[in-house]
Amino acid sequence: DAGITQSPRHKVTETGTPVTLRCHQTENHRYMYWYRQDPGHGLRLIHYSYGVKDTDKGEVSDGYSVSRSKTEDFLLTLESATSSQTSVYFCAISEPQGAYEQYFGPGTRLTVT
């Protein structure tokens, strides 16, 4: 998985609790992304980062925040988890040249009860 790890890989949490997911890369890629995957929807972009401390919203950003204090780490936080945020979350990385291909981590399965 191209030097990308995600932690935790599985998490069960209760509605209303805060949750932070971590993405760590060893490729020194500039761009990082958080997606969620739900049946029938493919992958939908939550937030992305185009550099340290530089982030922007994606298609489904409501209820999520992100931070990137180092090139290698990109954190996704659910401030107060809801059942609609039960999903599989993927991190991806990319470089700002070439054909824009993204490389994906193994995913985190989050269940909000």
Added chain:
Amino acid sequence: AQSVTQPDIHITVSEGASLELRCNYSYGATPYLFWYVQSPGQGLQLLLKYFSGDTLVQGIKGFEAEFKRSQSSFNLRKPSVHWSDAAEYFCAVGLSGNAGNMLTFGGGTRLMVKP
């Protein structure tokens, strides 16, 4: 609005048969095009990409795809399917020059292979 459509949610083929997975996009310019494969419980793996040049591109695992500008399509093909090809396949599209290299994904096609 930009969109990517994979018309077939599920496809079943017999092992050894040929395969074609469809992908259509709606963009104002020639995009960058990708196919990814996802095995159960795994992340997405890049199969192949098109960004310029020859419209027939070769990828890993014996897959190929053809970009047809007139049809706004980028269909994935394989001449002889193996049982290990059973997975979900995603088409993705990006626009050159877009800040952040963002991609838009289709909804996916789940491939089942009969013995």
